[in-house]
């Protein structure tokens with residue numbers, strides 16, 4: 001049996017960072033495959049685990065849940081046949097709906113030896129409120145269908161603010177375990193234990209009490225369904241009116257709301273120049289609502305600069321040479337011409 005863990009989370013939440021930690025501190029002994037689905041046109045994350053002998057399948061230019069659903073099932077079956085791994089970690093695009101990804105995996109489950117281990121969502125605690133307000137349909141879906149929610153960036157938060165975030169999350173999903181402790185205080189194994197345990201606890205609860213894992217209400221025996229994706233596809237019979245129902249009423253595809261713009265370029269950038277670009281992305285409105293940017297470019301001193309941007313935060317670090325400079329910006333209503341000017345590319 002191959003275990004499947006889905007690690008979802010909005011753009012820049014910290015999915016890749018969490019996966020690295022889990023692999024380094026908890027999954028070293030397992031035969032592992034990572035399937036990544038990036039929304040951006042240019043795959044930027046791919047390769048970070050190749051040195052560690054982890055197989056990576058990238059699926060770009062589309063969404064597992066929309067245009068790539070057929071490709072996804074083929075890729076998953078291929079991975080199973082070729083590697084028969086102990087575990088497959090699926091990292092959906094930051095704007096994918098968790099319920100759609102669960103459905104895509106379940107479609108394959110009937111024909112293969114797969115065991116759903118966990119549905120985990122990484123949430124940036126500092127941006128949670130803002131994203132809930134602005135991108136509710138996507139953001140809340142990832143929360144509603146998770147059985148473990150891992151908060152990132154809690155080390156910078158006041159206790160009261162953190163409590164308020166947990167309260168908001170519980171409002172959307174009462175049942176999920178929420179990890180509030182900063183990651184550096186935890187071992188990857190501790191996090192995995194919650195992810196594994198939460199699934200069993202959920203099963204136990206549902207078997208004993210028939211509690212709906214999404215809305216927390218008790219169901220009668222004949223209304224009881226084992227998984228929430230299936231359950232809510234049919235409409236929740238308990239009459240609760242939570243955000244997760246949004247999904248059923250007005251379904252938008254990610255590419256109707258979000259877009260990405262990316263370039264490959266041999267152009268060199270000074271560190272200060274790159275820093276100015278990232279500051280501008282944050283401060284100016286003429287580029288659209290920029291939610292995420294990342295990439296690697298050559299510097300004029302022959303080193304390579306890697307960067308990561310989420311609203312109000314950026315990071316530049318030195319990394320290995322890449323086959324060419326490349327970067328990708330994701331957001332809503334992106335202004336491509338203005339972006340090209342900012343990055344000084346044609």
Ligand SMILES: Nc1nc2c(ncn2[C@@H]2O[C@H](COP(=O)(O)OP(=O)(O)OP(=O)(O)O)[C@@H](O)[C@H]2O)c(=O)[nH]1
Nearest residue numbers: 009011012013014015016017094152153292308315
């Ligand atoms: N301070 C802080 N930074 C974090 C934390 N988690 C992630 N980051 C930073 O946030 C940025 C995005 O992290 P990733 O792990 O790439 O996020 P992701 O969810 O995989 O992002 P996508 O590529 O958009 O899917 C990186 O610069 C990380 O170093 C955290 O807990 N605290």
